[in-house]
Amino acid sequence: MLGSLLAAVPTPPSTFDGLTEAIAVFVLLLVFVMFRQALLHSQVRLYALQSLAVSALAGVLATNEHAADLFVLAGLSLVLKVVIVPLVVLHLLREAEVDLAGSQRFGVASAVLLGVAVSVFAFLAVGSVDIGGSGARGLPVPALGAAAATVLVSFVLVMYRADVVSQAIGFFSMENGVSVASLVIAAHMQSILEIAFLFDLLVAGVAFGVIMRAHHRRSASLSTETLDQLRG
Amino acid sequence: MSAVLIAIMVVPLVAAAISWWAGPRLTSAVTVTSGAAIFGLALALVPTVARGRPVGRARTVRAHAGAGSQVVVYGQHAVSALGNGLRVDSLSLVFLLATAFLYALTAIFAVGYVSAEHGAGALYRRRLFAGMNVFAWAMAMAPLVNNLGLLWVAIEVTTVVSALLVAIEETDSAIEAAWKYVLLASLGLGLSLLATVIMYHAGSYSLGQEYDLSFTRLVGAAGRFPPGTVRLAYLLAVLGFGTKVGFFPVHTWLPDAHSEAPTPVSALLSGALLATCFYAILRYYQITERAAGPTFARDVLAGFGVATLLLGALYLASQRDLKRMLAYSSVEHMGILAIGMSFASPLAVAGVLLHVLAHAAAKGTAFFGAGSVVRKMRTKDLERIRGGMGLLPWSGPLLVAAMLGLSALPPFGTFRSEFSIVAGGLSGSSGGAGQAVSAVLVVLVTLAFLGLSWHITQVMASPGPSGAAPLAKGETSKLMVLAMSVALLGLVILGVHPPGQLDNLFHGAVSELGV
Numbered sequence: 001m002l003g004s005l006l007a008a009v010p011t012p013p014s015t016f017d018g019l020t021e022a023i024a025v026f027v028l029l030l031v032f033v034m035f036r037q038a039l040l041h042s043q044v045r046l047y048a049l050q051s052l053a054v055s056a057l058a059g060v061l062a063t064n065e066h067a068a069d070l071f072v073l074a075g076l077s078l079v080l081k082v083v084i085v086p087l088v089v090l091h092l093l094r095e096a097e098v099d100l101a102g103s104q105r106f107g108v109a110s111a112v113l114l115g116v117a118v119s120v121f122a123f124l125a126v127g128s129v130d131i132g133g134s135g136a137r138g139l140p141v142p143a144l145g146a147a148a149a150t151v152l153v154s155f156v157l158v159m160y161r162a163d164v165v166s167q168a169i170g171f172f173s174m175e176n177g178v179s180v181a182s183l184v185i186a187a188h189m190q191s192i193l194e195i196a197f198l199f200d201l202l203v204a205g206v207a208f209g210v211i212m213r214a215h216h217r218r219s220a221s222l223s224t225e226t227l228d229q230l231r232g
Numbered sequence: 233m234s235a236v237l238i239a240i241m242v243v244p245l246v247a248a249a250i251s252w253w254a255g256p257r258l259t260s261a262v263t264v265t266s267g268a269a270i271f272g273l274a275l276a277l278v279p280t281v282a283r284g285r286p287v288g289r290a291r292t293v294r295a296h297a298g299a300g301s302q303v304v305v306y307g308q309h310a311v312s313a314l315g316n317g318l319r320v321d322s323l324s325l326v327f328l329l330a331t332a333f334l335y336a337l338t339a340i341f342a343v344g345y346v347s348a349e350h351g352a353g354a355l356y357r358r359r360l361f362a363g364m365n366v367f368a369w370a371m372a373m374a375p376l377v378n379n380l381g382l383l384w385v386a387i388e389v390t391t392v393v394s395a396l397l398v399a400i401e402e403t404d405s406a407i408e409a410a411w412k413y414v415l416l417a418s419l420g421l422g423l424s425l426l427a428t429v430i431m432y433h434a435g436s437y438s439l440g441q442e443y444d445l446s447f448t449r450l451v452g453a454a455g456r457f458p459p460g461t462v463r464l465a466y467l468l469a470v471l472g473f474g475t476k477v478g479f480f481p482v483h484t485w486l487p488d489a490h491s492e493a494p495t496p497v498s499a500l501l502s503g504a505l506l507a508t509c510f511y512a513i514l515r516y517y518q519i520t521e522r523a524a525g526p527t528f529a530r531d532v533l534a535g536f537g538v539a540t541l542l543l544g545a546l547y548l549a550s551q552r553d554l555k556r557m558l559a560y561s562s563v564e565h566m567g568i569l570a571i572g573m574s575f576a577s578p579l580a581v582a583g584v585l586l587h588v589l590a591h592a593a594a595k596g597t598a599f600f601g602a603g604s605v606v607r608k609m610r611t612k613d614l615e616r617i618r619g620g621m622g623l624l625p626w627s628g629p630l631l632v633a634a635m636l637g638l639s640a641l642p643p644f645g646t647f648r649s650e651f652s653i654v655a656g657g658l659s660g661s662s663g664g665a666g667q668a669v670s671a672v673l674v675v676l677v678t679l680a681f682l683g684l685s686w687h688i689t690q691v692m693a694s695p696g697p698s699g700a701a702p703l704a705k706g707e708t709s710k711l712m713v714l715a716m717s718v719a720l721l722g723l724v725i726l727g728v729h730p731p732g733q734l735d736n737l738f739h740g741a742v743s744e745l746g747v
Contacts, residue, residue, distance in 0.1 A: 024450070053423055053669070054644050079650075129460050129461060129462060131430075131433065141257035151422070151423075151426065158415070158419065165621055166410060167415055168415075171415065171418050171419060171422070174419065174422045175422055175425075178422055178425050178426050178429065180427045181426060181429055181430075185429060185430065185432075185433035185436075186432040186433050186436075187427045187430050188441045188442045189382070189429070189442075189445075190442070190444055190445070193379075193382070193385075193445070194381065196381065196385045197381075197385070197425065200385055200388045200389070202390055203388075203389070204388065204391070204414075204418055205394050206392075207391075207392040207395055207396055207414055208414060208418075210396060210399070211395065211396075211399050211407065211410050211411050211414060212408050214399055214410075215404055216402075216409060217402075217408050218402070219404070224411070225367065226404070226408075227407070227408040227411055228408070229404070229405065229408060230405055230408055230409060230412075230487075230488040230491075232487075232493070232547070232550065232551070232556075
């Protein structure tokens with residue numbers, strides 16, 4: 001009888017599973033913290049912290065799998081997403097001499113509630129699709145729900161904010177969500193592709209930066225309120 | 233033939249590098265040469281890819297063959313290079329031809345366009361030509377790469393480069409358009425990156441943990457992929473890449489970007505880029521059709537197609553900006569492509585592929601004409617543009633012809649393609665649903681025709697306002713007229729007598745798509 005009782009108790013997750021799921025949820029929670037940040041440089045630092053968490057996930061997975069290509073990926077992710085992209089954006093903010101985020105389109109409480117709703121939807125949606133049965137050697141499948149939620153909540157962040165920097169941070173945060181998803185279900189995708197994706201992100205970041213600077217030169221502002229004239 | 237693929241990969245990049253560093257004459261010459269070379273190279277691939285392959289003897293008597301005669305299938309060859317990293321089959325060659333044709337003509341148009349703008353500085357010229365060459369390179373690479381991941385990378389590069397080109401004039405409206413474009417398109421491509429990851433995961437069920445994402449491998453093994461996972465990947469891909477195609481409801485960036493970009497860029501955006509992104513959706517369609525059956529893949533495209541066509545047709549009529557009107561026309565035509573693919577009919581799908589080529593020619597002509605009008609009148613406002621036929625003796629009639637082409641009237645290629653699509657919808661195995669959608673298509677295309685013809689009549693045929701200072705009659709640039717003329721000639725050829733090998737290409741592409 002004791003044996004059947006013990007069999008009914010769910011097996012606790014391994015250290016690897018527990019650690020990586022916690023980091024994946026941390027990545028998601030950072031997007032919610034971004035809702036609350038009024039200062040642009042704080043948002044950039046939160047993005048850098050989020051990218052550090054994603055790089056750490058890649059590093060933990062690489063250690064667990066003894067995969068040299070994942071170490072390279074983790075290193076590149078660290079350099080590009082934790083260092084270079086945040087530095088580029090912070091440089092833009094220094095030039096623009098702007099630090100206060102633009103006014104929001106709706107209240108923080110509404111944004112957080114909407115974020116919670118889409119997170120629940122993401123977890124339920126991922127749970128309803130048959131994913132993870134291929135024996136894929138990656139992060140544990142429950143982290144995929146956090147990854148999908150990060151993507152959707154980042155969309156909410158983009159809608160919520162009314163300045164170009166915050167919207168760009170929302171996009172970069174979404175990419176972090178996709179990166180976590182990739183580590184769950186496609187950890188052994190060809191390294192050349194993963195590296196191509198990373199450099200593409202860098203190039204996109206540069207394009208964002210160029211257009212942000214042009215906007216600031218014309219309007220002396222980073223607000224998107226003046227970017228609403230073309231209609232119909 | 234593999235050298236042809238490598239040349240297509242290299243030539244535009246070399247042209248871009250030269251355009252950045254060289255003087256205006258050399259830049260113009262190199263860009264035009266690059267465009268012509270890419271089109272020539274794409275044409276050179278046609279005989280190889282479209283040639284026939286005997287597959288056995290006929291068992292029954294057919295209309296033009298007796299029993300026992302040789303059965304030949306066409307368009308099922310491919311050309312590859314770099315260890316199959318680059319690969320052109322019938323499907324990709326159709327899209328490559330559309331891009332290459334428009335690249336060549338846009339290069340000629342752009343030389344005339346920039347020369348006619350007397351205030352265009354050296355920096356603007358360098359950015360425009362170098363940017364156009366890189367843009368064309370990325371659009372040509374998309375159908376060339378034999379890898380789902382690299383296809384995504386190529387399309388992301390087109391986003392980045394074209395967003396910078398949209399912003400090149402640095403006006404308030406150009407920057408607004410560029411920001412909306414880069415943000416929305418990047419968000420959409422984020423979803424399609426997730427689609428790529430999920431599709432990779434679906435493939436790992438049968439191809440193992442580590443494999444390359446080549447189309448040949450994915451399509452070959454798709455029958456063993458889990459259908460639910462593939463459907464999710466397909467849905468995300470249609471929504472993600474559909475942002476760049478201009479599908480409703482993620483189309484909102486398109487009219488702004490296409491109207492605010494310099495006219496040569498607008499022509500490439502509308503005539504080539506949208507179709508290139510649709511090509512990406514078709515590659516996911518190929519896999520989904522084999523993994524999860526054709527119904528789901530078609531239904532998704534039908535839904536997006538009808539909504540997009542409806543939006544394009546309705547908004548087109550209410551426009552006040554000439555280029556914005558053409559942008560909504562592009563939205564309309566992308567809806568037609570999606571609807572055509574949703575019909576379970578080889579005739580409709582062949583019509584879709586012909587429509588890709590015909591739309592490139594028609595939209596190129598139309599934007600070139602719009603560029604001529606805007607250069608002459610110094611405005612895009614349809615309320616203020618009058619007397620175009622009198623002032624522009626060549627561009628005026630050519631623009632009118634282009635508008636008739638966009639409205640799918642004979643003798644243009646768009647008439648032939650849309651006719652095929654509708655005929656396929658009425659006769660295909662989609663049954664009543666296909667017939668209903670065909671009817672909706674005809675009604676909405678008619679609505680779009682009314683909108684286009686109303687505006688173009690006002691612009692071209694109405695006399696100029698009395699009391700206004702008269703403009704000098706005459707074209708602003710012969711090169712702009714030349715580009716328009718050649719584009720329109722291509723549109724007429726596609727309508728009156730498309731080359732036979734095109735038919736073979738379409739046959740091959742239709743069978744690639746599993747129809």
